[in-house]
Amino acid sequence: MSISLLQELADKDFPVVVDGGDLVDAVHILAIAGHVEARIAKAVRTADGWMNPTATILKITRGGRRMLAMFPPRADGRRRLG
Template sequence: MSLLLLHQLAQAPLPVNLFSGEEVDGLRVLHLAGHVKATIPLPVRTLHGYDQPPATVEAVTPQGLRMLRRFPMKKPTGESIRPAKAARKRLLGRF
């Protein structure tokens, strides 16, 4: 799940807001591993449990790019799908 999310984030124009609790959980894993730079607010307690405010992904780190190159997405034919070159322009270089 997290690796698929990392591939999706590398293709998207950043910054990106994630609203789904499942996506935010995957983002927490990527953030803790150092693959993305993100702002993830703490869940808010409500009368019916907890509510997760949206998280914001600001950049894919150089370590995240290495992970994308190491584990590329594959087509059903087994051919690797390379990330778009435009995504590299939006990345932060200092980490």
């Protein structure tokens, strides 16, 4: 999911806002790895557990661009794992 998200972000104008637990988690992973600069809202406690509301991706870093060069989008359009 994270590499696929990075590939999707490469075609976007920044900043990009994402919401939903899985997407916010993927942005968090990309930020920890140093592939993007992002602002991630604090998790919110709900009756059902914890929820990550939103993340704002400010830019893809130089390291993220290198990762995109190493893992270009697949020619068949399918997503890569991770």
